[in-house]
Amino acid sequence: MIKKLFHSFKLISATVGILISATAESSTPQTIDSDTTLTVTTEATIEQFAESLDSLVGIWYMNSNPGLVMDTIYNSDLVEQADLSDSVYIKRLENIISPFKLNYNSHVKAYINLYTNKRREQVETMLGLSDYYFPIFEAALDAKGLPLELKYLPIIESALNPRAFSRAGASGLWQFMYYTGKQYGLEVNSYVDERRDPHKSTQAAVEFLDDLYNIYGDWQLVIAAYNCGPGNVNRAIRRSGGKRNFWEIFYLLPRETRGYVPAFIAATYVFTYHREHNLRPVAANLPVASDTVMISKPLHFSQVSDILQVPIDVIRHLNPQYRKDIIPAQKDSYPLRLAFNLSTQFASLEDSVLSYNREKYFPENQLVIKPGNTSTSSFSPPPGKEKIYYTVKSGDVVGLIADWFDVYSSSLRYWNNIRRNVIRVGQKLVIYVDKDKVDHYQRIAQQKSGYTASASTANQLADTGNDGDYIYHTVGRGDSVWSIAREYPGVTDSDILRLNNITNAQKIKPGQRLKIKPKS
Incomplete structure (x- = not known):
């Protein structure tokens, strides 16, 4: 299948070669400084990219799940340097040994500023996630003999979120479209989407990048074609009269792709020099082994x-x-x-x-x-666990009950077939607890049987005046913004964060009441 696709790439390559041979213009690499006649990258493109970062980063990592995201002790006396001179950026880029042409200009500067100043929190999250994902990328790239710097592509494609799904239908860390993924051997059906598999999608991406390099022989054009497709790059080359330098065909490319190469250069810079900007990795507690x-x-x-x-x-x-x-x-x-x-x-x-x-x-x-x-009697106790019961009283919510018995709210809902955290007074809940702590939790069940919500809890749960306008969800132990959004069709984690004015998804806590969506 890959060979068949590569054959079509060869035909495109031949066309490109004819166009290129028709011009005598040099493709000598350029270094364009901030005084270039190129205009500053449009604010709309930068803002669109920033919004993409906001929606992609932290969707299902940045949550309150115990043990999933942990704090990192970051030993650095460095202070953020917001107003560095252009000469500093130029020198640092020159010091990066890479087969890529790491140009510096106003476009690249705009994305460096976005990463190091305006979206610091998202970058710190990606820095932490890179400890898990980069070894996967590097091993596949090295095995194929491709530049390791290509590991930065998923930074701008998906913000290292394997569940990322674009408006155009691209999915996964490497943002494969459906047909491209299928052409490179990725299975996509109702149950499995290997575009989201970090290992298999990386192998497919490496094959795709290798095929693109066989067409263009220039890494900036390769990553531009990865973003918008060979057809758009070939069209820009043709309209330029055969020029094959990214910056020379810049304004002939789709607007999103114009920012793609500058964003890639900026990502390479930031991940190389993040300490100099006092960017602190937030370690995701995903297993190294x-x-x-x-x-x-x-x-x-x-x-x-x-x-x-x-x-x-x-x-x-x-x-x-x-x-x-x-x-x-x-x-x-x-x-x-x-x-x-x-x-x-x-x-x-x-x-x-x-x-x-x-x-x-x-x-x-x-x-x-x-x-x-769906009867609770169909459940068998997990190993080392024993079943106890708790009778729901007025004022109880799923998140608080789960917290009392040191279980995950998702488990409590699963054991009792609870949908959308709806429980009723007098309902008898099954809870599985450690066998050696049965007496302890039974005493808790008895103590809580007379539980009445405190004034502060009542105020937190009431949200006076809005109950008729919104659907609510009470956060339980183990809930994340991403897992909550999955329970409500048509609702995304970004919707929940925006509706509740939450800027850090890690800050949600058990017992907190969240607006999910307006009632229709």
Whole structure:
């Protein structure tokens, strides 16, 4: 399949070669300083890129899940240098040893300013995530003999969010469109989207970049073509009379692509010199060592979560290619990625995991949930856990109940088939707690049976005057903005952050009441 596509690339390459040979103009690399006749990159393009960063970064990493995002002690006495002279930037770019032409001009400067000043928090998050993703990118690029600096492409494509999905339909870290992904061997169906698989999508991207370099032989044109497609780059070359220097065809390219190469140069600069700008990586507590186990029967993430006692969001983060929390292993085997220690544990407990609540998720081993099989009596206690009951009282909310019993609100909802955190007074909830702490939690259940919301809690939950206007969600233990948004069709994490005037998704807390969307 790849060879077939590459054959079509050769035809494009031949056309480009004819156009290029028709001109005697030199393609000598240029260094364009801030006094160039090129105008400053339009504010609209920069603002559009900034908004993209806001929506992509921190969607499902920047949340309150315990242990998923951790603080980093950053030893630096450096102070942010907001007003550096152009000569400093030029010198620093010259000191980066790279096969790329790292030009400096007003366009590049605008993106450096965006990264180092206006979007510092997002950059610090990406710096932390790069510890997990960059080794994946570098290994694939090195194996193909491509420049390691190409690892910065996903910074501007997806902000290192494997679940990123563009308005045009591109998906994943490398933002593959559907047909391009299929052409490079990525499986996309109702259950699996390998464009979101960090490992497989990286392999596909490396192949695509290698094919593009065989066409253009210039890395700036390669990354421009990666963004807008070879057709648009070829059209710009043709209209320019055969010029093949990115800056010479700059205004003949789509507006988004004009900012793409400057953004790439700026990302290379910022990730190289982030310490000089006092940018502090926010470490994502994703496992440095992970491994895959091959699954040969349909498996739901909740089965793995309950048996191995690992938060389901962590499983989702490591396996973003599965769209419905289901590994659809019927005819073919599929990989499940886990932290290394958990992968070995899974191997010893595989039969228990596969059989746990199997009839609930996969009746007759089919990829459907059995209608009506939602009774709490169908649950088997997770290993080392014992079932206790709690009767809902006036003023109770899911997040607070989960907090009392040290469980995740997602688990509490799952055990009791709770939708949208709706519980009723007198409802008896099943809660699985540690066997050696049953008495402790039973005493808590008795103590809380007379619980009445305090004035401060009541005020927090009431949100007077708006109850009739909005749908609300009470944050539970383990909830993230991303996981909450998944519960409400048509609602994105960005919608929730905007509606509640939240600038840092990490700041949501159990018991907090969030506006989800206006009532229709």
